[in-house]
Amino acid sequence: MTPEELSLAISACLKDAVAAGEIGLPASNIPAEVRVERPKNRDHGDWATSIALQLARAAGTNPREFAAVLGARLKSIDGVSAVDIAGPGFLNITVDAGAAGALARAIVEAGAAYGTNSALAGHVVNMEFVSANPTGPLHIGHTRWAALGDSIARVLRASGAEVTAEYYVNDAGSQMDVFAQSVLSRLHGRGVPDGGYPGEYIADLGHEVLTQHPDIRELTEVAALPVIRGAAYKAQLHDIKRTLAEFGVDFDVYFSEQELHDAGAIEDAVVRLREQGHVYDDGGAVWLRTTDFGDDKDRVMVRANGEPTYFAADAAYYLSKKDRGYTEKIYLLGADHHGYINRLKAIAAAAGDDPEVNIEVLIGQLVSVNGAKLSKRAGNIIELKDLISWLGKDAVRYSLARFPADSPLALDPDLLKKHSNENPVFYVQYAHARSRGTARNAVAAGVDRRVDGKDSFEASLLDHATENELLSHLGSYPSIVARAAELREPHRIARHLEVIAGAYHRWYDACRVAPQGEEPITDLNRTRLWLNDATSQVLANGLELLGVSAPERM
């Protein structure tokens, strides 16, 4: 029995009790679902609900009385073996081993689909993240959203949403000129120009340009700059894509800002927003009245000199997402961009969208790394590709994914570097590897989940305390995934995997799967193999959502 099934059954009992007049609760006060929780104290049963405490007042009674009436009905739920009223009115529910154990087979049969749901079916989501300027390599500042963004996309898909992961390439604007100028300067053996990009990678890009255009240094600056700009940009973007691939992050779309300009989308955006009545002219510039929608000042779209601003491109980009049919546009930004929330929402509102529904801006606090080596190549910043080769993709991704985005995070690379259980990723990965090893061992000893073409599974045999514990955490997994999707918080999954891993290790310690020595193979061995394999499956499913591998061996 999963907590969802139990929850539904309790809801039904509540409705029946109200219908029968046992509880004087107005229909409007009946909740859509009654949540059950895992009690911290095992003496409090397998599941508990505080529904009586919440509703007693509305029902005109006291919580214990409410609990007594509802509890009497809960006892008749199939699979429930005991219902107790505790403290101020908690209902503690105990499930019989057979009902709890049945979950093990259900998980194995569901396979990779276990934990998916359809809560977000019909949602067409555009998620934009990373979007680092193509003027340098990805570095520590981009890693958090690369890991977390990719994970959120996976989690939303697991909840049934249709998700497009998108990278906005800022390939227009003055930083590209500075970039080209920096490469040119290095090509001629000069240093970093004033305000230009430092770092050895600029020289590397120069060499790259030189192999493609051997005579580049013979050209005048005016002739050379556009060539350099194009070639260096291409090489740098390629480098970024390769690093993301190494990191296990796949974007569906790389969206070029330059193409917005070339297609006249910026001018179109000004026209369209003007038609909506939100654009005005002042001081020679063209403004969007974002203050109508909660921004603290209006924003310039076209400067007095006729040049469009970056903000205008943002507006055009938003309209592009809208035109491409995305009902929800999610932006993942660093904390240094939190001032953008209001203006982005204002763009959505000005475009006729609902800023509460059609746009969502998530802010990630910055990540620092204690005592990390700086990259001379990239100009004394920490490169993502160095971080990956140094600590490993799995360790970096897991470390970033197990914390919520809204708290500042300090990574300790010396600790992550150690391949020991000081790093939680190894604890979880080891639990998976161990369960696979256990399965190999059991199968080698002749244990099979099926006998004579039929499943050999006797759920009631899974009655050990550690089995009850493990099953309940496996049963909670789908609701954790659903909640992670709803809140865009993949760390909930990582934390839950750690709980499952702990429960697995304790079970492993207490209950053997394979027979020992010359012992005969029994239903108990076979049934435990189902539970073992169910655990492997849930750990693998969860790690997949985090973009972390689930090794067969370590």
Added chain:
RNA sequence: GCGCCCAUAGCUCAGCUGGAUAGAGCGCCUGUCUACGGAACAGGAGGCCGGGGGUUCGAAUCCCUCUGGGCGCACCA
């Protein structure tokens, strides 16, 4: 000045849209191995949940305020 985020064990951090005795890992101390892989398990020490008010059956969680940190407030991109 205005705005956003944060404050929980020695350290890094969880705390499930208000619930029962506030948790995990690491670090420290003590145990468990003729081992289905010990990269494991069991136990212990260690907390006025930054301070002060409020809301209610009940607050780490919600509201107000103070303190102490991080970040942002362009006709830059």
